[in-house]
Amino acid sequence: MGGDGGCHPNGRQFMQGTMECSKYEKEQRAEPDKREQALIRTRTCCLTNTPLESDTLVVADELGSLFAKEGLLKVIALASLLILKSLPHSSAPC
Numbered sequence: 675m676g677g678d679g680g681c682h683p684n685g686r687q688f689m690q691g692t693m694e695c696s697k698y699e700k701e702q703r704a705e706p707d708k709r710e711q712a713l714i715r716t717r718t719c720c721l722t723n724t725p726l727e728s729d730t731l732v733v734a735d736e737l738g739s740l741f742a743k744e745g746l747l748k749v750i751a752l753a754s755l756l757i758l759k760s761l762p763h764s765s766a767p768c
Contacts, residue, residue: 715739719740719741720741721741721745721749722745724745730743733746
């Protein structure tokens, strides 16, 4: 009984579609998401998530993130305003 090298056709590993997919298949399924994310990243502003049109001025940082210049300036202005409001006001000269 047994030991002849045969296989059991009712075992899960021999039935199509019942086993977990291989590492290669997982990478193939995940690859379109990576491509789609790269397209989105190169076509939208990282701060405002607005689309970067052909007439939009674009600024990039050292990591390659793209920003709409107007959106970036608005964020910088808002941040500097918040910083100035948070500073304590003193009447004593420095």
